Amino acid sequence: MKSVVVRFPGSNCDEDMYYALKDLGLAPEFISAQSDASLDEYDAIFLPGGFSYGDYLRTGAIARFSPIMAAVQTAAAQGKIVVGICNGFQILTESGLLPGQLMMNEVPGFICDETELVINQKTSAFTNAYTAEQILVPVAHADGRYYADAETLQRLEDQNQIVFKYAENLNGSENRIAGITNEQGNVLGMMPHPERAVETLLGNTDGQNFFKSILATVAAQGVN
Numbered sequence: 228m229k230s231v232v233v234r235f236p237g238s239n240c241d242e243d244m245y246y247a248l249k250d251l252g253l254a255p256e257f258i259s260a261q262s263d264a265s266l267d268e269y270d271a272i273f274l275p276g277g278f279s280y281g282d283y284l285r286t287g288a289i290a291r292f293s294p295i296m297a298a299v300q301t302a303a304a305q306g307k308i309v310v311g312i313c314n315g316f317q318i319l320t321e322s323g324l325l326p327g328q329l330m331m332n333e334v335p336g337f338i339c340d341e342t343e344l345v346i347n348q349k350t351s352a353f354t355n356a357y358t359a360e361q362i363l364v365p366v367a368h369a370d371g372r373y374y375a376d377a378e379t380l381q382r383l384e385d386q387n388q389i390v391f392k393y394a395e396n397l398n399g400s401e402n403r404i405a406g407i408t409n410e411q412g413n414v415l416g417m418m419p420h421p422e423r424a425v426e427t428l429l430g431n432t433d434g435q436n437f438f439k440s441i442l443a444t445v446a447a448q449g450v451n
């Protein structure tokens with residue numbers, strides 16, 4: 228398989244993401260958000276964390292107009308794996324690829340910590356390799372409070388689109404939501420950072436199975 232990490236002006240988790248993908252066999256490349264190239268050659272597309280366009284206006288609100296986003300929309304519609312971590316999640320909601328919105332944390336301020344996540348959907352494209360009920364994953368955000376209207380929240384619950392929930396609600400997210408997919412299950416956004424939990428030397432490998440799940444999903448689609 229081949230994967231790609233999209234670099235926006237202000238991305239700062241792009242190298243971490245690239246390292247995790249490379250280490251775990253997802254064969255990444257980088258592409259600039261300013262590119263209008265096609266993403267046809269890639270099986271999975273990753274929008275990393277950071278502060279695209281300085282978080283001005285609203286997080287992700289400017290980045291979603293980047294030239295590359297047309298190809299990201301196409302890839303998502305084709306059923307390819309599209310992942311947005313943290314600022315990437317914010318860009319995906321602003322793009323309309325995922326429902327809802329990321330708002331300022333309930334207690335305003337930047338949270339930099341590790342947090343327990345409940346794996347709420349074990350069979351998703353992003354969690355199928357996990358056997359654990361909960362995993363420990365780093366978080367680093369000021370605008371991580373997931374918000375959607377009651378009808379949308381009910382639909383997310385009913386259609387099993389809530390993949391990760393916070394064990395303890397650290398930012399005031401509705402329904403303790405930490406990560407969701409689209410209806411088709413191929414586009415995922417999450418605020419915590421699995422790419423920062425893949426290295427024994429750094430003391431946490433709970434993120435590895437996130438990437439192994441994607442590898443298994445792409446392999447099941449018939450891609451080597």
Ligand SMILES: NC(=O)CC[C@H](N)C(=O)O
Binds near residue numbers: 276286370
């Ligand atoms: N680590 C990140 O991606 C930060 C996301 C975003 N800029 C926020 O503070 O909420």
